[in-house]
Amino acid sequence: MPRALVRQIRCIAIRTRGFREGEWGQSTPTEVYKKLVESGDVIEDQKQQQLLRKLQSMYDDLTQKNDEKTQASALWNMFKNTVNYVTPSPSAVPAKPETDGKGLYIHGDVGCGKTMLMDIFFRCVPSTRKLRIHLQAFLLDTYKAVHRITTEYLKLSQKEKDSSPDIMDRYVNELNHSYDLICFDEFQVIDPGDASLLATLFQKLFSRNMLVIFTSNKSPTFYLTLGSQYIGFVRQLHLNCNTHALQSTFDGDYRRLTGTPNSGTFLYPNTEDNTRTIMQLFKDAVRLEIEQNTVLESVGKSITVPLKAGGVALFSFHDLCGDGCPKSPSDYQVIVEQFHTIFIIGIPVLSMYRRNEARRFINLIDEMYQYKVKLVCTAEADIDNVFAYELLSDAAARQSAHSSDSDDASVTDGATWRFTGEEDVFAFKRVESRLSEMATHEYLLLPHLNYIIDDIDMGMLFTKGIDPDSDGKAFIEP
Numbered sequence: 047m048p049r050a051l052v053r054q055i056r057c058i059a060i061r062t063r064g065f066r067e068g069e070w071g072q073s074t075p076t077e078v079y080k081k082l083v084e085s086g087d088v089i090e091d092q093k094q095q096q097l098l099r100k101l102q103s104m105y106d107d108l109t110q111k112n113d114e115k116t117q118a119s120a121l122w123n124m125f126k127n128t129v130n131y132v133t134p135s136p137s138a139v140p141a142k143p144e145t146d147g148k149g150l151y152i153h154g155d156v157g158c159g160k161t162m163l164m165d166i167f168f169r170c171v172p173s174t175r176k177l178r179i180h181l182q183a184f185l186l187d188t189y190k191a192v193h194r195i196t197t198e199y200l201k202l203s204q205k206e207k208d209s210s211p212d213i214m215d216r217y218v219n220e221l222n223h224s225y226d227l228i229c230f231d232e233f234q235v236i237d238p239g240d241a242s243l244l245a246t247l248f249q250k251l252f253s254r255n256m257l258v259i260f261t262s263n264k265s266p267t268f269y270l271t272l273g274s275q276y277i278g279f280v281r282q283l284h285l286n287c288n289t290h291a292l293q294s295t296f297d298g299d300y301r302r303l304t305g306t307p308n309s310g311t312f313l314y315p316n317t318e319d320n321t322r323t324i325m326q327l328f329k330d331a332v333r334l335e336i337e338q339n340t341v342l343e344s345v346g347k348s349i350t351v352p353l354k355a356g357g358v359a360l361f362s363f364h365d366l367c368g369d370g371c372p373k374s375p376s377d378y379q380v381i382v383e384q385f386h387t388i389f390i391i392g393i394p395v396l397s398m399y400r401r402n403e404a405r406r407f408i409n410l411i412d413e414m415y416q417y418k419v420k421l422v423c424t425a426e427a428d429i430d431n432v433f434a435y436e437l438l439s440d441a442a443a444r445q446s447a448h449s450s451d452s453d454d455a456s457v458t459d460g461a462t463w464r465f466t467g468e469e470d471v472f473a474f475k476r477v478e479s480r481l482s483e484m485a486t487h488e489y490l491l492l493p494h495l496n497y498i499i500d501d502i503d504m505g506m507l508f509t510k511g512i513d514p515d516s517d518g519k520a521f522i523e524p
Contacts, residue, residue: 075166076102082166087488093293094159100150100290101167108171108227108257149258151233151283153265154292156475160261161231163292167259168229176227180412182375184230185240188247190345191217218250226257232412232476233262238275245278252286263472265289306487311422311507312429316392320424325360327422328389331506332358344380349373356501357494360389367406378413386419386494387502393425397434398470404433408473415480417495422507429481433474 079098082088152160168178179187195213202210211219221228228251235241251258266283269276283289310327313320329336332355342349353360359381364370366381381388396404414421425432483489490507493499 072172073170074102075105075163075170078166078170079163088162091159091294094163097152097159097163097290097292100288101163104150104257104259105167105170108173149252149260149287151260151262151266151287151289152292153262153289155294156263156472157479158292158294160292164229164231164259164261168227171227173226175225176229177225178229178231180375180416181230181233181235182409183379183413185243186345186374186376188217188243191220214246214250218247218254221251222254222256227259228256229259231261231416233260234264234473235269235276235279238273241269241276241279245282248279248282248286252282258287260287263476265291307485309485311420311490312425312481312485313423314425314428316394316424316426321391324389324391324422324424327506328353328358328360331503332356333501333503342380342384344377345374347377349377349380354385357384357386357497357499358389358502359385359387360391363390363392363394363403363407366390366410367403369402372402373406373410375409375413378410381410382413382417382419383496386497386499388414388419388421390421390423393423393432395426395434396432396474401470404470404474408477411477411480411484415484418489418492419494420490420504420507421481421484429478429485432481433478 075098079088079095083090152164154160165178168176192213195216199207199210199213199216210216235244248258260283266280266287266289269280313323334356336353336355338353340351340354342351350365351359351361352365362368366373366378393407394400394403396407398404411421413419487508490504
């Protein structure tokens with residue numbers, strides 16, 4: 047495909063998503079959803095519109111408070127300039143205006159539109175004081191911050207310690223100073239210890255009027271079945287968040303109802319011919335010199351990249367998810383921040399009997415999806431069969447959970463083993479859904495979160511072309 051046409055279809059992709067990047071903060075969630083429906087990128091759904099009305103109401107409250115705060119600030123500055131006013135200490139001024147608004151906990155099945163609607167809300171909010179993050183990445187940041195603050199605290203004199211806020215208060219103050227809104231996607235609390243930490247953390251965040259939105263496959267009450275360690279965490283959600291169960295009006299997964307499949311980026315099975323095809327595609331598509339065995343620095347470890355060319359990298363499945371070099375969510379975050387397109391050779395069929403590899407692959411795909419990283423791969427089976435859904439017995443589930451390595455997002459005691467059955471099936475379905483979207487023309491045309499993609503011939507990844515006169519619809523190239 048000619049490069050000029052690739053540039054055209056990039057513009058088409060932005061147009062069919064309704065709004066250019068700079069226009070999101072000037073539009074409401076309702077306006078964006080309506081335009082996505084009109085463009086054909088979203089199927090209109092009454093159940094989604096019920097949730098949309100809640101998000102629109104939260105958006106109106108949030109933007110109104112921001113407007114009032116801006117106006118009050120302007121009047122305050124006028125007042126200070128006309129009278130002899132002494133500015134009070136920062137501790138005497140509340141960081142945020144009081145609000146009776148609650149957060150929102152959205153739960154529902156895979157592919158019902160939870161993430162899409164939360165992302166529309168998040169991108170429309172006209173503020174830079176907002177954070178969208180996965181829970182595991184947030185927990186890693188939290189533990190690193192607590193370690194840093196603890197180290198600083200231990201260096202204080204006893205007098206300074208006595209007058210200093212406790213460690214968690216100091217961390218929450220840092221969050222409160224930076225953000226008014228935090229959105230958690232695919233929220234899942236596996237570790238009872240994390241649940242205890244989050245109970246304390248959310249109590250302090252909510253007391254400072256932080257607005258928090260969650261998407262999850264599970265309702266808050268589900269966690270009460272896992273043990274007493276979760277009671278405090280669930281109580282904070284109950285007191286400070288409204289709960290919305292999202293069900294699709296239509297049967298099936300929204301990600302599979304829209305989009306033009308692109309079979310050229312997901313080859314199966316794992317044969318020598320398919321491996322050669324992917325290797326040749328990598329060589330032909332990249333526009334910069336190919337480098338071997340470059341190193342990325344992550345938290346406490348180095349990550350070797352077998353082949354890279356600019357923002358394009360090639361790994362084997364074993365490199366990324368194998369037991370020989372286990373990687374954590376923070377490692378995957380480093381990788382997806384560096385690369386906009388990742389080639390993976392040799393994805394096997396995964397099951398709960400290969401739980402470590404499956405968990406890492408889930409974490410990898412979740413991070414790739416969040417950053418809109420493009421995936422080109424070979425696999426042993428098609429997307430619908432990458433995960434085997436056999437359920438483990440209770441004894442096998444316990445053994446599987448206790449055999450998990452320490453670098454994984456999972457943990458090894460308490461109620462954790464109970465997630466190894468039904469909860470893993472939800473995670474498998476979510477990743478299958480995301481893989482199906484990632485193997486479409488429309489996903490390939492999405493911009494990376496950090497990159498302007500100009501070091502790969504994206505047209506070579508398409509099995510079909512895009513007609514520039516058909517508003518993004520696909521056609522078979524002659």
